[in-house]
Amino acid sequence: MSEQTALQPQKIRCDACPVLCYIAEGRSGACDRYANHDGELIRLDPLTIIENAAERGAKAVPFLKDGNGQDWDGDLVSSSRPFVTAIGAGTTYPDYKPAPFIVSQAVAGTDMVTVVTEGIFSYCGVKVKIDTDRFLGHERAIVRHQGEAVGHVMTSEYGSRMLSLGGVEHLTGGSKKEGRITCDVLLKLCNCEAVELAIDDGATVVVQAGKPPIVDGITEERMRVGCGSATIGMFASQWVGKVDEVIVVDDHITGVLSEHQAGKLLDVAPTGVRINGRRSTPGRYFQVADPGTGWGGTNVEDPLSILKPFDSKVAWPGLRLLMVSTTGEQYGYFELDEQSLPQPMPLPENLQVSVDRIAENCEPALCSVLFMGGAGGSLRSGVTENPVKLTNSVKESLTKVSCGGANAYVWPGGGITVMANVLDMPSNAFGYVPTPALVAPIEFTMRLADYLALGGHAASVKPVEAVISEDVRRVEQIDQDSDPMARRNFRWTSGG
Numbered sequence: 001m002s003e004q005t006a007l008q009p010q011k012i013r014c015d016a017c018p019v020l021c022y023i024a025e026g027r028s029g030a031c032d033r034y035a036n037h038d039g040e041l042i043r044l045d046p047l048t049i050i051e052n053a054a055e056r057g058a059k060a061v062p063f064l065k066d067g068n069g070q071d072w073d074g075d076l077v078s079s080s081r082p083f084v085t086a087i088g089a090g091t092t093y094p095d096y097k098p099a100p101f102i103v104s105q106a107v108a109g110t111d112m113v114t115v116v117t118e119g120i121f122s123y124c125g126v127k128v129k130i131d132t133d134r135f136l137g138h139e140r141a142i143v144r145h146q147g148e149a150v151g152h153v154m155t156s157e158y159g160s161r162m163l164s165l166g167g168v169e170h171l172t173g174g175s176k177k178e179g180r181i182t183c184d185v186l187l188k189l190c191n192c193e194a195v196e197l198a199i200d201d202g203a204t205v206v207v208q209a210g211k212p213p214i215v216d217g218i219t220e221e222r223m224r225v226g227c228g229s230a231t232i233g234m235f236a237s238q239w240v241g242k243v244d245e246v247i248v249v250d251d252h253i254t255g256v257l258s259e260h261q262a263g264k265l266l267d268v269a270p271t272g273v274r275i276n277g278r279r280s281t282p283g284r285y286f287q288v289a290d291p292g293t294g295w296g297g298t299n300v301e302d303p304l305s306i307l308k309p310f311d312s313k314v315a316w317p318g319l320r321l322l323m324v325s326t327t328g329e330q331y332g333y334f335e336l337d338e339q340s341l342p343q344p345m346p347l348p349e350n351l352q353v354s355v356d357r358i359a360e361n362c363e364p365a366l367c368s369v370l371f372m373g374g375a376g377g378s379l380r381s382g383v384t385e386n387p388v389k390l391t392n393s394v395k396e397s398l399t400k401v402s403c404g405g406a407n408a409y410v411w412p413g414g415g416i417t418v419m420a421n422v423l424d425m426p427s428n429a430f431g432y433v434p435t436p437a438l439v440a441p442i443e444f445t446m447r448l449a450d451y452l453a454l455g456g457h458a459a460s461v462k463p464v465e466a467v468i469s470e471d472v473r474r475v476e477q478i479d480q481d482s483d484p485m486a487r488r489n490f491r492w493t494s495g496g
Contacts, residue, residue: 012036016091017120017433030434046473047101048087048426050405081105082474083484084467085405086116086441087429092382093120098457099382104448105464107485111448113461114484115383122437124373125166126189127419129157130205130213131223131365133251133326135291135299136161137202144198148181149174153199159224163197163207165189171436183436189369190422190430190438203293209369210423216293222362224326228255228296229284231326231358236262238354244320245271249288249306249330251297259283272314272340273321276306296325303332310340322351328359368421371403371430373440375416382457383444389454390444391416397491398450402484404429404441405477418442424479445484447492 011022014029021029028035028044035044090100099117106112130136136153137143143151143163151165170182188195194208206214213220225231228250236257239246245268246257257263258271260283277288288306292299300306303323310319319336333351334342347355380387393399394416401408401416406424411417422429431439452458477483487493 010039012039012041014041015094016041017093017437018435019433031432031439033431033433033439043088043090045088045428045431046471047089047467048085048404048429048473048475049082049468050085050426050477051082051474081107081485082464082468083405083477084114084116084443084464085402085426085429086118086443087404087426088473089116089118089441091118091120091439092379096381098460101467102457102460102462103464103467104461112485113446113448113451113456115444115451115456117379117382117442118431118439119373119375119379119442120433120435120437121373121440122171122435123168123376124171124186124371124438124440125151125164126186126422127154127370127372128163128165128189128207129368129370130161130163130207131159131363131367132161132213132215132220133159133224133297134161134215134220134293135202135251135297136205136215137199138291141202142200144200145185145195146181148178150178150182150185150197153202159226165197166438179436180434183432183434183438186438187430187432190371190440191428192369192422207367207369209367211367212365213367218293220365222327222329222359223365224250224296225328225358225361226326227253228326229253229260231255231324232257232260232283233262234361235354235357236260236266236268238357239322239351240266240268242320242348242350242354243322243333244269245273246322246324247273247275247303247306248324248326249296249298249300249303250326251289251291252286253280254285254288254296254306256283256285270314271319271321272311274308274311276308295330296327303330304334304342307342310336310342312340315340322347322354324355324358326358327362328355328357331355369423370419371422371440372417372419373438375401375418375442379442380416384455384457386455393446393450393454394444397489399444399446400484400489402443402445402482405443405482405484406479407482408442421479424482426473426475426478443484445489447490450492 011024014021014034023036084103099115101116103114141153142149154162166186171179192209198204228248231248232255248255258268275285277285289298289300294300321334324331333347380390383390403420404425408418408420
């Protein structure tokens with residue numbers, strides 16, 4: 001062996017994911033999570049714990065009432081007790097290893113264990129709720145980023161459009177480029193970054209958790225107060241005596257005051273108005289126009305376009321007509337002439353109040369991003385040698401699942417399929433591996449006795465004091481109601 005060969009730095013192989021990178025001294029792997037430091041594989045991001053940071057001038061975390069041994073009420077965690085999250089903990093891959101940290105601590109006389117691991121999720125995605133009544137795309141339309149399919153449009157919800165992004169079909173079931181771009185979109189959205197999405201035969205929308213959506217370059221401000229029929233019901237009494245007819249234009253249900261039951265009970269007289277679209281129950285019309293980004297989520301720019309000629313036998317000259325959208329952003333006031341044709345007029349001040357009231361009742365438009373993933377073999381075997389026992393323990397409410405310390409909803413049925421709000425997690429909680437897959441934090445908290453009963457890795461349990469060092473990242477609890485160790489999370493608190 002030559003002197004030059006002997007001095008050449010040796011690469012080490014990382015086994016933290018299926019890519020199995022060879023990493024040179026001083027360099028990181030493809031995921032930027034692990035590096036070679038003096039021939040040892042190290043995790044680059046620090047382990048993250050949630051604790052009270054009042055002594056550093058930060059907002060206090062509502063964990064136990066205090067650290068002076070007072071009775072625990074089950075809902076708050078002691079300021080002296082930290083919670084070890086899986087962020088920065090590392091992974092269990094290649095599956096047979098115990099989880100990176102299995103941490104024990106006493107809580108109000110009960111020995112508790114939290115098993116933390118950064119899971120490699122191929123089966124994962126996000127559900128995105130976008131507060132807008134504007135048309136984004138037809139149900140089942142493909143959602144793209146940089147031209148690649150990353151998801152699809154779901155069924156709309158009340159005042160919101162829904163997207164389903166990611167999933168194993170896009171991560172691994174398509175081309176290499178599709179998988180890479182899908183993983184990048186998921187990573188950015190889960191880490192609360194902005195992503196531009198283009199929907200086939202629809203709009204371009206910029207989505208960022210906790211921020212207003214930007215639809216075709218326009219920032220959305222308001223989430224609609226309700227459908228057209230609901231708006232009639234809410235504000236009918238405020239229109240009586242000030243206007244003869246009100247039409248609330250909406251893509252789903254357009255409301256007509258004089259025909260609506262609210263109008264009938266308030267003795268609003270028939271006006272002879274006739275509406276395009278399919279009549280449902282009295283005062284409620286479907287399909288008055290095509291979907292769009294105009295009035296009430298329709299393609300309407302001129303509200304009179306949804307009207308048929310008034311019935312001249314019923315209508316009268318001077319009839320006062322208010323047309324308004326479900327957010328109050330668009331409105332128009334008209335009076336009928338001698339030929340029963342509506343003519344535009346300035347909006348009377350007493351009607352401006354009601355239009356403003358609609359806008360006032362609209363909540364701010366925001367984007368919500370929920371991470372969703374299935375805990376597979378590597379996660380469960382990192383907890384116990386018999387993975388099905390962990391699944392059963394979760395279903396029986398003996399084990400609490402959290403994601404980065406945030407509350408996680410566990411779906412009914414088989415497996416451990418979780419869903420969590422990314423805004424409730426500490427910053428940069430998510431990573432990736434270029435398989436491609438998302439790396440997400442997940443924690444399993446239970447009594448020590450229950451952990452031993454399900455065949456947990458008892459030899460790997462460490463007291464919390466042995467885990468926490470000066471190198472850890474300390475953060476506040478974002479979701480003030482989340483505490484994975486709270487008594488309310490466990491069936492055994494009721495005597496089970």
